[in-house]
Amino acid sequence: MTSRNLAYLSNYSIYSAMVLYTIAFFAHAVEVSFSVKNTAETEKTTFDFSRTDRAGRIGTAMMILGFIFLFAGVILRGASAHRVPWGNMYEFSITGSLAFSGAYLFALIKYKLRWLGLPVSIAVLLTLGTAITILYRPSAPLVPALKSTWLAIHVSAAIVSGGVFLLANTIAATYLILDRMEERGGRNEWAKKLPSLETLDQLSYRLVAFVFPLWTFAVIAGAIWAESAWGRYWGWDPKETWAFITWVAYAAYLHARVTAGWRGRKAAWLCLFAGSTFLFNYVYVNIYGTGRHTYSGL
């Protein structure tokens, strides 16, 4: 099959994944909104899982199918260009979505986090939508500076870290919303099914603690690569600077939890702050920034 056909096939896979994520989004929305049954007489909320469980399961099935199509899309994109599919921002975005939904599916198996399906499917849809409309670039070979084994090592570590960071952020944000509700006198109907605040708090911490060494590795791998490609291992290039800031922010978060005993609201805000430095790096530095991490347009 020619490169062009593979690239087309990749695009079709991405579009199909988007359709599947849209269905997943609606299924999860139905699950959340119809899971609660209010009996007026007792003023007590009861759950009718039999009604919404099916919607939730459809949502999960669609998330898995979407993941498979997205995976195929990423692989085909790589095959069409004869390289790892991490050469420009369009490719980072589709691979990043893949890492993010992969992290979600992992958390789903390990921690029973089906409720996260709603925010995750929205986030993946938005990212893929932006990627394929605004960031799209035709499949092309890599410029010489990107031709290195380190591309696979450095970028995969960065993308996986990013996916998990964003998942931790989603959970921290959920924590803050629920915390606010409880403070104002109780959770809204739809939120009653979500885990306890303590569970959310622990979970976002565990995700960060798990992936922080990987992020450290991504930064170091980047430095090793920069040394062989640009003649210095650290040059305060905007991307490097913000990777460092993200690292510092998460280091502060881990210290705040382990040694200063931060929990709950304060920790969640710090987690959100750290995650937003990662997003800023991805969006601002890639699009508006100058520096040596800008390749092939975007």
Next chain:
Amino acid sequence: MNIFQWMWRQLTSMRTALILLMMLGLASIPGSLFPQRNQNPMKVTEFFKANPTLAQWLDKAKIFDVYSSPWFSAIYILLFISLIGCVLPRSIEHAKAIGKKPPLTPKFLEKMEGFTEVDRPAEGALDDAERWLKKNRFRVRRKDGSISAEKGYSRETGNLLFHLSLIVILFAVAAGGLYGSKGETILNVGDRFINTPTSYDNISFAKFQREGDMVPFSLRILDFKASYDVVTSAPTDYTLKVAAANPLGSKEVLKTIKVNSPLTYGSTKVYLQANGYSPVVAVRDKSGKLIFEGPVTFLPQDANLTSIGAIKLPDMSPQIGMVSSFLPTAARSAKRGAFSSFPEVLDPRLLVSVWMGDLGLDSGNPQSVYRVDTSKMKNIGLKALSIGDVYNFGQGTITFEGYRSWVNLQIVDDPGKMYALVGAILAILGLLTSLFTRQRRIWIKVDGRVQIAGLAKNGVPGLDEELLSLEKALLKNDEKGL
């Protein structure tokens, strides 16, 4: 306690170290938002032109040289000291504790996590427990009818290793700033380069670096090949072949330099950074005497290597300057005029616009080698030349003889970077050890009843399972005994 002791204690507290780390993060932000002199001096100049007053104030605050500014260095150095003061005493304490036994069993196990009474006779319980604990590699302390056992000591080891490695990295970065050199040179294919300061177009030495520290190698540029994508004109590969000798005068060895694989001599590396074309021209005066012959380096302007340059002939009288461009693959459109449509040399053209008068080289003001100052000159001719063409501009002739590729080599000596790499690897190992080791204690007490309990540091999970399997082991051995 005097004021210095107090200050030292404040500086070396973990709180201060963390605040300094956060401050270092914050302090690095302006450097990513404003152009930096050491990265992109042109952008700084543009910024000055666009906002003159603001730029002056920002410049006073060293916003255009953030990473070498006094305030950035101050945070960096304080963090360095704070980290040392924080981590070293803890490491010494930890090293002392290596041979020590776990702390004594607390008096009341009832209040500890996972407290259980095991339903078995007390006799032999401690032996069974000790066997199980040793098998599971706990450090065991047996005293007065109780055992206290500890595992996961390496958590703190990893933690300290990580922080000590950070100190190593900070040292290495500092060493890179005090020793080493960094320079650039543009060489045409066929040129020879000897690694001495005078051979460079520009070179900067760190404070403690001496010229004698430079590796005495020489390079001969044999061949440079660039290949491009036919559709997008994007480069796909650069390969530079050189004949290298180290030390000078020894037998030359054939070496290949690519973008991601520099030529290495110890801590000195030669990087391929940029490339372009040098048209080869010969200029003769009216009498036919050869004034100049050779390659002239031109500066690429776009992805298709439309290049501009200047051919200056100060020895002719009157002086002659040629504002020129080189098109590797010539094309022409009504809108853009002449331009290059592909970066490889397929249909080369040299455009010259000949000026006569005063080149202004004696004024003392530095001039770009790629431009001609035509303010005191008069245009006397314009011509597009193919290879082999001769153009008579009245005052003499110019022959377009051919072209050569040039490469820009960056030669960097950074003796600190090996230490930075070692520091980085150790940091990762330390981090993994500390984040994935669970530190916990288990106690067994026998006074008629058999009691077990435990404690997991930082509330890490998994202690309950461990206690359960110890309980099972105790029960099983009891059955065997009966």
